[in-house]
Amino acid sequence: MQPKTTKIIFWVSTTLIFLFEGVLPAFTSQTDMAKEGIRHLGYPEYFGTMLVVFKVLGTLALIIPQVPSRIKEWAYAGFVFDFIFACGSHWAVDGFSGQAIFPLIVLAILLVSYASYHKLQGTKIL
Template identity: 70%
Template sequence: MKTTKIIYWITTSLVFLMEGVLPALTSQTEMAKEGIRHLHYPAYFGNALVVFKVLGSLALIIPFVPKRIKEWAYGGFAFDFIFASISLFAVDGVNFQSFFPLIFLAILAASYSCYHKLNAVNALAAA
C-alpha cells in the first residue's frame, strides 16, 4: 500500500506540475502563443486550455475534492493528451514531439489506477 501511495503522489504531482503550474507560468510567453498558432488554433483557445488545465490539476492534487470532480479531471486530461497528440500528428507528422502527450497519458493512467486502488482500500477500512 505504501508503494501505491508513493506512485500516486509522484505521478499526480508530475501531472500537476506539467499541466497546472507550467501552463499558468508560461501561457503568455511568445513561445506558448506560437505553439497555439502552429497548431492552427485561435489565440483564445490557448487561454481556455490554461484555465481548464489549472482547475483540473488543482482538482487532482487537492485531497478533499469530491471523487466525481476528480473523475472529470482525469477524463479531461485524458482527452487533452489524446487530442494534443492527434493535433501534433496532423500538423508535424510522426516524430517524438507527437508522442510526448501519450507519455503523459501513461503517467496519468498510473495516477488514475493508484487513485482507485487507494479508494478501494479506504472503503474497505471504513467498512
C-alpha cells in the same frame, strides 16, 4: 502492493501531472513561444488561454485531497481527451514526431495516477 507504496506512486505521478499540466502552463502560457505553438497548430489564441485555465483547475482537482471523487473523475477524463487531442493535433500538423509522442508519455503517467487513485480508494476501474 503495500498501501504505502501505492500512496507513493499516486503522489509522485499526480505531482508530475500537476507540474506538467498545471504549474508549467500557468507560468508559460503567455510567452511568445507558447502563443506561437497554439497558432502553429491552427488554433486561435483564446483557445490556449481557455486550455490553460482548465488545465490548472483540473490539476488542482487531482491534487487536493478534499475534492469529491466525481470531480476527480471528470478531471482525469478531461486530461485523457487533452492528451489524445494534443497527440492528434501535432501528428496532423507536423507528422509523427517527438511533439506527438510526448502527450502519450504524459498520458501514461496520468493512467498510473488514475489506477493508484482507485487502488487507494478501494474502488474498481470500470
